[in-house]
Amino acid sequence: MEFKQLVKARYSCKKYSDRPLEQEKLDAILEAGRLAPTAKNLQEQHVYVLRSPEALAKVDAVTPCRYGAGTVLAVAFDRTNVFTYPGEKRDSGVEDATIVATHMILAAANEGVDSCWVNKFDPDELAKALGLPEQEDILMLMDLGYAAEGVGPLPNHDKRKDLAETVSYL
Numbered sequence: 368m369e370f371k372q373l374v375k376a377r378y379s380c381k382k383y384s385d386r387p388l389e390q391e392k393l394d395a396i397l398e399a400g401r402l403a404p405t406a407k408n409l410q411e412q413h414v415y416v417l418r419s420p421e422a423l424a425k426v427d428a429v430t431p432c433r434y435g436a437g438t439v440l441a442v443a444f445d446r447t448n449v450f451t452y453p454g455e456k457r458d459s460g461v462e463d464a465t466i467v468a469t470h471m472i473l474a475a476a477n478e479g480v481d482s483c484w485v486n487k488f489d490p491d492e493l494a495k496a497l498g499l500p501e502q503e504d505i506l507m508l509m510d511l512g513y514a515a516e517g518v519g520p521l522p523n524h525d526k527r528k529d530l531a532e533t534v535s536y537l
């Protein structure tokens with residue numbers, strides 16, 4: 368899909384059909400995450416594909432926001448393999464994982480796959496339930512699938528501030 372069209376077309380899907388996500392589309396989404404840039408090329412992300420009934424039940428136990436998606440990605444990062452920026456106030460973990468997730472959510476739209484970014488859950492609770500390594504923090508969950516019939520963007524999808532409110536030329 369043409370990029371300008373793609374960024375407009377992506378929206379947060381909040382109800383999914385039973386149509387399974389094809390492996391080749393999932394592979395394309397995961398590949399877009401693999402190619403994402405990270406600070407110092409550390410690639411500290413770890414993406415978990417949650418699609419077994421057991422794993423999805425663990426998602427449902429921590430959030431109401433799966434919305435029936437048959438595949439959920441948990442994007443985590445290794446907090447012991449991050450770049451600490453000069454000044455030592457921040458490190459790369461959250462933002463590198465965010466870039467990976469953003470690449471994947473746009474790749475999903477490019478594949479015609481619907482998605483929703485989900486942060487309404489306790490990441491520590493989910494990491495424990497999934498048995499993730501102690502040094503990994505979960506950044507976000509990404510619902511993936513195909514919208515249920517008649518479902519589309521919510522009205523707020525088209526409500527964005529004007530550029531004049533969010534951009535300043537100095």
Ligand SMILES: Cc1cc2nc3c(=O)[nH]c(=O)nc-3n(C[C@H](O)[C@H](O)[C@H](O)COP(=O)(O)O)c2cc1C
Pocket residue numbers: 377378379380381432483484485486487488520521523524525
């Ligand atoms: C960082 C982030 C966290 C979000 N967390 C949730 C969530 O937990 N549950 C949910 O239903 N939607 C969540 N969303 C989706 C937003 O509500 C949605 O992106 C926003 O309202 C704009 O709508 P649009 O994506 O359709 O344009 C999240 C989006 C972002 C970017």
